[in-house]
Amino acid sequence: MTELVKAGDLIKEIPGFSLYLANLETGKIYKKPTATKEGFYLNLNPNDVGYVYGSFLNDNGDWIPMSVHTVILAAAFEDNPTKPFWLNKNLEIDHRNSLKHDCRFNNLSLVTKKLNHQKIDRSTxxxxxxxxxxxxxxxxxxxxxxxxxxxxxxxxxxxxxxxxxxxxxxxxxxxxxxxxxxxxxxxxxxxx
Structure with missing residues (x-):
């Protein structure tokens, strides 16, 4: 039997996606247990560009494709990942260590598009x-x-x-x- 994961300081509910939890420390998404299936961490791999994406079932029954870094950051701010507040402020998510697959909360920050692209230009x-x-x-x-x-x-x-x-x-x-x-x-x- 696997260990039951519960929401707390480093594991957050994902608004609008009650079937999942976001582990801020590991940058992983946990699928909650159901009556017939144990809970488990999703096995999501980076795409060709290096970002980790997945499709998540929202509370309306729709599958929504999203980047894991968006889900993690939105959960940390207790915000819905399909319309996070930072989009209205023209901010983007930056991976501080430049590893796009590293979705740990302490590796993510909000920056302006200009700053994010300057960082990309310097690192490429x-x-x-x-x-x-x-x-x-x-x-x-x-x-x-x-x-x-x-x-x-x-x-x-x-x-x-x-x-x-x-x-x-x-x-x-x-x-x-x-x-x-x-x-x-x-x-x-x-x-x-």
Whole structure:
């Protein structure tokens, strides 16, 4: 039999999500026991970018996808994680140690978007700007890839790995003409 987890100083109820508890010390989410099942900590893993997400059943019976860091911080402030107060104040959650999967309350803080992005810019190694021919080649390959019916995410990841990019979203932004907007090729009818 597993140990029963109860709300207290470091374990908080999650407003609007009464089936769960947030462990502020570990940054984990606990699913409360039911009549037929013991309680347990959810086994949630980081996504490709490093953030931990899960889908949580709210008190209205709807499954809501949310980041665990949002759930932990909202629970600490006794706020509903689907509409936390800091969004109205244009604040973002910062992971103090820059480890996006570390959702412990003492690793989270609220900062302005500008400050959060300055921190990201300082911690991310600078990469070299791609030559126009490389960008045009990526976009052409992307168009061919998508037209063949293959999943877009696989192209982004493969391109990022091949070119030594820090994250696959960089490749995605090139393909979608968000980055390198000034680079025009014969292939400007880009697929989204």
């Amino acid at each position: 190694p600078k990469s070299k700007r791609l030559k126009d021919e490389v960008v045009i080649g990526i976009r052409k390959s992307y168009k061919d890839w998508v037209e063949s019916g293959k999943p877009k995410i696989a192209f982004y990841k493969a391109t990022a790995t091949e070119l030594g990019m820090n994250c696959w979203q960089t490749a995605q932004y090139i393909c979608l003409n968000i980055n390198y907007k000034n680079v025009k090729g014969e292939n400007d009818g880009l697929l989204k």
